[in-house]
Amino acid sequence: MSEHARSGEKILRGIAVSGGVCRGKILLLSKAREAVPRLQISEPGLPLEIQRLEQALTRTRQQLLEVQRKVNEAMGAKDASIFDAHLLVLEDPTLIDEVTRVIQQQKINAEYAFQQVAEKYGATLSAMDDEYLRERAADMRDVTSRVLDNLLGRTDETDLGRLEEPCIIISYDLSPSTTALLDRKKVLGFGTDVGSKTSHTAIMARSLQIPAVVGLHDASKQLKTGQYVLLDGYNGLVVLSPTDQTLFEYGQLVRKQVNLQEKLQDIRDEPAISLDGVRVTLSANIEQAADAENVRACGAEGVGLFRTEYLYLNRETLPTEEEQFQAYRKVAAALKPHPVLIRTLDLGGDKFISHLWMPQELNPFLGWRAIRFCLQERDIFRAQLRAILRAAVEGNIKMMYPMISGLDELTQANALLEECKQQLQAEKIPFGEILEIGAMIEIPSAVLTADSLAKRVKFFSIGTNDLIQYSLAVDRLNEKIAHLYEPTHPAIVRLIRATIEAGQRNGIWVGVCGEMAGDPTMVPLLLGMGVDELSVAVSAVPQIKFLIRRLKISEARELAEFALNCESGSEILARSQALAQRIAPGLFENQN
Ligand code: PEP
Ligand code: MG
Numbered sequence: 001m002s003e004h005a006r007s008g009e010k011i012l013r014g015i016a017v018s019g020g021v022c023r024g025k026i027l028l029l030s031k032a033r034e035a036v037p038r039l040q041i042s043e044p045g046l047p048l049e050i051q052r053l054e055q056a057l058t059r060t061r062q063q064l065l066e067v068q069r070k071v072n073e074a075m076g077a078k079d080a081s082i083f084d085a086h087l088l089v090l091e092d093p094t095l096i097d098e099v100t101r102v103i104q105q106q107k108i109n110a111e112y113a114f115q116q117v118a119e120k121y122g123a124t125l126s127a128m129d130d131e132y133l134r135e136r137a138a139d140m141r142d143v144t145s146r147v148l149d150n151l152l153g154r155t156d157e158t159d160l161g162r163l164e165e166p167c168i169i170i171s172y173d174l175s176p177s178t179t180a181l182l183d184r185k186k187v188l189g190f191g192t193d194v195g196s197k198t199s200h201t202a203i204m205a206r207s208l209q210i211p212a213v214v215g216l217h218d219a220s221k222q223l224k225t226g227q228y229v230l231l232d233g234y235n236g237l238v239v240l241s242p243t244d245q246t247l248f249e250y251g252q253l254v255r256k257q258v259n260l261q262e263k264l265q266d267i268r269d270e271p272a273i274s275l276d277g278v279r280v281t282l283s284a285n286i287e288q289a290a291d292a293e294n295v296r297a298c299g300a301e302g303v304g305l306f307r308t309e310y311l312y313l314n315r316e317t318l319p320t321e322e323e324q325f326q327a328y329r330k331v332a333a334a335l336k337p338h339p340v341l342i343r344t345l346d347l348g349g350d351k352f353i354s355h356l357w358m359p360q361e362l363n364p365f366l367g368w369r370a371i372r373f374c375l376q377e378r379d380i381f382r383a384q385l386r387a388i389l390r391a392a393v394e395g396n397i398k399m400m401y402p403m404i405s406g407l408d409e410l411t412q413a414n415a416l417l418e419e420c421k422q423q424l425q426a427e428k429i430p431f432g433e434i435l436e437i438g439a440m441i442e443i444p445s446a447v448l449t450a451d452s453l454a455k456r457v458k459f460f461s462i463g464t465n466d467l468i469q470y471s472l473a474v475d476r477l478n479e480k481i482a483h484l485y486e487p488t489h490p491a492i493v494r495l496i497r498a499t500i501e502a503g504q505r506n507g508i509w510v511g512v513c514g515e516m517a518g519d520p521t522m523v524p525l526l527l528g529m530g531v532d533e534l535s536v537a538v539s540a541v542p543q544i545k546f547l548i549r550r551l552k553i554s555e556a557r558e559l560a561e562f563a564l565n566c567e568s569g570s571e572i573l574a575r576s577q578a579l580a581q582r583i584a585p586g587l588f589e590n591q592n
Contacts, residue, residue, distance in 0.1 A: 006243045012219050014191065015482055016236035017202035019539070019590065020211030020257075021250050022168060022188035023230040023242070026223050029160075029171035036148060039109040049103050053096075053110040056150040061090055063146065083316070085136065089143045095121060111151040118144040163187070168231055170238075172220045176200035176351050177313040180287065184208055189231040191238050193220050196485065198465040198476045198515050200350050206518075206537040207287050213238055215479030234590040253590060260586055264542035268299035272545045274527070278553040281533035283341070284541055285513060289327040292334040294538045299545060302338030302396070304535020305461065305513040306331065308384065309351050318380060324387035332395025339396045341461070341535070342388055343440065344413075345381070346370040346402040350477060365469065365476070370403035375412050385420045392432030400438035400461055405445045407452045414456070442466035442514075447495045450502035460503050461535070464514030468492055487516045488572040493525070493563045500530045511535055520547045520587050521580045525572070527553060528560030543587050550583040 005011045041049055068083040102113040125137035169190040179201045195201055195214030205212035211233030230239040272282035283304030284295045295303055311319050311327055332340050348369030361367040374381035388399055401413050424431045439453050442463030469476040474485045503510035511533030516522045518536030520543055536544050559579055563572045581588050
């Protein structure tokens with residue numbers, strides 16, 4: 001396989017985020033969300049603009065009715081009625097009259113006029129004191145983007161559920177919630193202009209095992225629907241019009257991967273034990289209850305991170321306590337006696353629900369997210385805590401709070417948990433004692449106060465995805481600074497070690513559930529520093545087990561010793577790579 005373009009083909013380079021190779025025709029979803037163009041229209045052209053506006057409104061109405069019908073079928077009339085508000089926005093005569101007036105008076109194109117007027121309405125609604133009216137601003141945003149998609153000829157993301165033939169999606173961006181809906185039989189792979197390895201879109205792609213490349217810069221401008229490409233999710237390449245030689249080389253690579261998978265399958269039921277006899281707990285990260293089956297199949301020992309947010313996404317109402325109870329119960333029962341570690345709701349950052357009033361923030365990752373959101377939206381949090389407590393009757397459930405920045409949040413969350421237990425007791429509803437409550441360590445302030453936290457929890461789980469972004473001040477979504485997102489930065493190595501030491505001093509176990517744990521290069525370093533548990537994407541479990549079984553912890557400790565005394569992130573990386581590649585070369589054969 002060559003990284004150099006052969007004559008006739010063109011290579012676009014991005015960031016490899018989900019392994020695998022696929023080839024097929026492109027479906028271009030959305031181009032860069034560049035500003036909607038303002039075009040001057042001559043007098044005779046104005047009726048056409050008004051006609052385009054009317055057509056876009058009609059098309060949007062049809063799409064919304066279709067979504068409403070589906071939601072009605074799947075979830076009932078109450079959920080479906082939410083779309084009535086969207087439909088009302090579309091039919092609002094004041095809005096439509098004003099857009100028409102702007103087109104005629106300013107002699108401009110329909111999309112620009114519509115955006116201008118809709119933004120003005122949205123801003124007015126957002127500033128209202130009345131909560132009901134503020135919520136209408138979210139409806140306004142939703143409808144505006146659908147109408148603009150239709151005017152600009154962008155494929156509606158909801159059309160993804162109706163794909164007729166297999167394709168490779170190219171898009172400026174994909175949200176984690178849209179990614180979660182991709183049909184694996186129809187979507188062979190996807191590439192986006194923006195994004196990085198630890199975005200939740202990338203994490204979801206790995207979870208669904210869809211090959212993906214992000215950070216492709218302006219791929220959505222360069223590529224067109226219907227063009228034939230090969231997408232290499234191992235090396236982060238999209239090859240336009242690949243030559244026969246390139247296709248042949250990729251065919252060989254795929255065969256090698258199939259052989260490797262078979263080899264990994266042989267050790268599926270073996271323990272994750274190092275060559276010198278150290279037992280490591282290897283668990284899986286899941287995003288939905290249905291993933292429980294895959295956890296057993298991949299050879300993990302239970303779930304080390306259940307990202308519960310996806311239960312709340314792609315729907316128009318909040319999941320009820322009962323619904324959540326059923327989901328958690330199902331996973332706990334399927335994996336019993338193995339543990340299932342449920343992380344409480346981590347909304348915000350790059351995961352939003354439009355029907356809840358979650359204002360657009362300038363810095364969403366530093367904003368109203370995770371435990372901060374839950375401690376304010378207590379009814380939502382209570383429903384989840386009660387559901388988890390009730391599900392704990394069915395299996396080995398542990399629970400942890402995301403984004404803990406210090407003791408106060410932990411104390412408040414535990415107090416609410418106690419309150420929920422008392423309520424359930426009073427209502428005579430059975431619930432299980434969750435034996436272990438843990439804290440995620442993903443903010444530097446949590447590391448610096450880890451001793452206080454460790455005295456009040458049974459375990460720590462290090463969320464390296466966020467710990468790295470917050471410590472190095474590198475937005476985990478931004479491809480322009482992806483090179484600065486450095487897991488082996490000496491500061492990160494020391495923060496991880498400090499967390500482990502605090503855990504050891506207080507007699508609690510310490511795991512890692514960020515993407516670093518699923519990277520074979522990083523595993524010796526983490527284990528050498530004393531991590532007890534690794535929780536990784538289902539697709540990464542077999543290779544991480546393979547690597548652990550070829551590792552001597554004594555060597556890993558030497559690597560960690562070196563790293564803790566080293567001043568250079570790239571030197572730590574080079575040593576880590578050298579060790580991992582020496583003990584498990586087969587895992588690295590797919591890389592250029
Ligand atoms: C993390 O931050 O490492 C983590 C596991 O949480 P998430 O990726 O869901 O933010
Ligand atoms: Mg996190």
